[in-house]
Amino acid sequence: MSDSKLLSVDEALARVLTGVARLGEESAPLAQARGRTLAADLVARRSQPPVAVSAMDGFALRAADLAAGPLRIVGESAAGRGYGAALRPGEAVRIFTGAPVPSGADAILLQEDSRVADGALTASAPPGPHIRAAGLDFREGAVGLYAGTRLGTAEMALAAAMNHAVVPVARRPRVAMIASGDELVPPGAEPGPAQIISCNNLAVAAIAEYAGAEVVDLGIFRDDLAELERGVGLARKARADVLVTLGGASVGDHDLLRPALSRQGMALDFWKIAMRPGKPLIHGTLSDARILGLPGNPVASFVCALTFLAPLLRALQGDPNAGADRTEPAIAGSDLPANKGRRDYMRARLSTDENGRLVATPQPLQDSSLLTELTQSQALLIREPGAPASAKGDPCRILRLP
Numbered sequence: 059m060s061d062s063k064l065l066s067v068d069e070a071l072a073r074v075l076t077g078v079a080r081l082g083e084e085s086a087p088l089a090q091a092r093g094r095t096l097a098a099d100l101v102a103r104r105s106q107p108p109v110a111v112s113a114m115d116g117f118a119l120r121a122a123d124l125a126a127g128p129l130r131i132v133g134e135s136a137a138g139r140g141y142g143a144a145l146r147p148g149e150a151v152r153i154f155t156g157a158p159v160p161s162g163a164d165a166i167l168l169q170e171d172s173r174v175a176d177g178a179l180t181a182s183a184p185p186g187p188h189i190r191a192a193g194l195d196f197r198e199g200a201v202g203l204y205a206g207t208r209l210g211t212a213e214m215a216l217a218a219a220m221n222h223a224v225v226p227v228a229r230r231p232r233v234a235m236i237a238s239g240d241e242l243v244p245p246g247a248e249p250g251p252a253q254i255i256s257c258n259n260l261a262v263a264a265i266a267e268y269a270g271a272e273v274v275d276l277g278i279f280r281d282d283l284a285e286l287e288r289g290v291g292l293a294r295k296a297r298a299d300v301l302v303t304l305g306g307a308s309v310g311d312h313d314l315l316r317p318a319l320s321r322q323g324m325a326l327d328f329w330k331i332a333m334r335p336g337k338p339l340i341h342g343t344l345s346d347a348r349i350l351g352l353p354g355n356p357v358a359s360f361v362c363a364l365t366f367l368a369p370l371l372r373a374l375q376g377d378p379n380a381g382a383d384r385t386e387p388a389i390a391g392s393d394l395p396a397n398k399g400r401r402d403y404m405r406a407r408l409s410t411d412e413n414g415r416l417v418a419t420p421q422p423l424q425d426s427s428l429l430t431e432l433t434q435s436q437a438l439l440i441r442e443p444g445a446p447a448s449a450k451g452d453p454c455r456i457l458r459l460p
Contacts, residue, residue, distance in 0.1 A: 061399025064332035080376035228375035234298035238306035286318035305354030335426035391419025
């Protein structure tokens with residue numbers, strides 16, 4: 059099949075995400091919810107701050123009183139412990155950052171601008187507002203975080219501030235992985251003369267876990283139809299929401315994963331897409347599980363996992379932006395040849411030029427088996443099918459690597 063007749067990357071992603079719905083909902087302690095996805099809107103249970111508080115250390119007062127002469131210091135307001143009375147004309151209260159502003163005060167005189175002698179306060183500079191109004195950050199009853207939001211560090215802090223100890227989250231997708239290949243042995247093993255160390259499972263598992271999934275690595279299976287069917291059966295027993303296969307997806311005599319999946323009942327959606335690296339990608343369904351058959355070359359497997367598996371897993375957790383375009387503009391750091399019929403994902407180093415523009419320079423070697431080039435890259439420079447040759451400094455688009 060010519061590249062021009064292959065399914066485009068965008069069409070393939072749309073089909074991978076078609077009909078995907080959130081798997082379910084459960085509750086999780088907030089302290090254990092990092093990386094999880096909210097299954098419902100999170101509403102503030104209090105206002106922040108609950109009362110007007112000072113933004114600086116200094117003195118709370120009426121600005122008009124200070125202009126009339128020295129003020130009498132009548133007390134102190136500290137965080138969590140206010141002055142407890144209304145401020146009267148001619149009075150000031152020592153106040154600290156985060157402390158409640160006494161009723162009647164409308165300004166804060168900064169500590170460095172104040173002079174105190176014999177209990178009387180004068181100023182070397184005018185006071186300023188320096189007051190955080192009640193509810194400045196959020197108000198009780200307002201939605202602070204929306205369903206589909208992934209809980210990162212800032213989101214967890216906001217959830218805690220809104221007084222949520224337990225949060226509703228989407229169930230984690232369960233991903234089962236099987237690797238195929240007589241040439242593969244696990245890390246730490248002694249490989250034969252023609253064998254290599256299996257690494258795709260580790261990289262793909264890391265991408266899946268970063269996307270919020272639970273991963274079950276079922277190991278390496280020989281290039282044998284019965285053996286691969288056994289692996290698929292183990293994935294079904296593991297109640298996988300997504301079955302990821304690694305290798306064996308091409309057209310060689312020993313690429314048997316597609317026949318093994320078909321014999322187990324897979325409904326094939328597509329096989330082969332207009333993508334480099336990553337052309338031999340399998341997508342289908344097996345009962346309630348979705349199947350992604352990733353290529354065996356390490357970089358192709360990695361790029362396909364970023365492009366298809368991560369969005370699928372986010373969609374299964376209810377992320378409304380799971381399929382959003384995450385590319386960004388840059389300029390090319392070298393001349394680029396004309397591209398052919400597949401979207402090209404080129405490993406690239408990122409830098410900035412003298413004008414502060416983001417520069418993406420492709421690695422000199424782009425073979426899909428080369429992991430060293432991947433570790434030295436910060437992004438993928440994307441070339442569309444049929445893109446003409448371009449010069450150094452021309453605009454391009456990149457996808458940052460995690």
